[in-house]
Amino acid sequence: MKSLMCVSLRSTVSSKTSTVLWKSSASSSKPRTKPRSDPVCFSMGGVRMHPILLILFLLESIIFAVTGYLVGRKHTPFPDFRIGLHMEDAMNNRDAWESANRLCGLLCVVSAAVFLSTGLLLYFLKRGTGTAVLSLLGLSAVCIPISVLCPSAYAKRKFH
Structure with missing residues (x-):
């Protein structure tokens, strides 16, 4: 008579992937899985974020970082308005031009860091595609x- 050995696996992420494996100690066949009977927990979005969305987060982060560097550090001198914040x-004057461009560059670099960290966090925490799309659109609507x-x-407030 064969003796049965029960091995219980606990999921580290959620209870939806936990299974109980039943295997015979006398045979070398593959273990059979038996689904758990407790309710399944769903995350928002349902499935892991698609890698294309991670690429979009990275792309927007790169765009913000390059824009921040160009506007903050490499803007043209005052009478020449080719590179800089065109508001x-x-x-109006040299001091306003310099300080507004430096602040815009700083905010763009901070936005790049926010996009990069949010994209990586959502990807590695295995959040859903819906969550990632809403985060990307929401951050874009706020940061730009x-x-x-x-x-x-x-x-306007400081130099007028």
């Missing part, structure tokens, strides 16, 4: 206007 309040409008308002 009326920032283009902040990076442009805050330096303009700062220049």
Whole structure:
């Protein structure tokens, strides 16, 4: 008569992947899985974030970082407005031009770090595709206007 050995595996992520393996100690056949009878917990989005969304987070992070470097460090001198923040309040005088561009560059670099960390966090925490899409759209809707409008308002308040 064969003796049965029960091995219980606990999931480290959630209870939806836990199974009990039944295997015979006398045979070398593959173990059979028996699903758990407790309710299954679902995360928002259901499945792991698609790698394309991680690439989109990284791409937007790179765009923000390059823009922040160019606007913050490599903007053109005051009378020449080729590279820099093209807002009326920032283009009034030399001090407004310099400080608004430096602030815009800083905010763009901070936004790049936020995009990079959020994308990696969502990917490695195995959040769903819906969560990632909403995060990408929400961060874009917040970070882009902040990076442009805050330096303009700062220049208007400080230099007018």
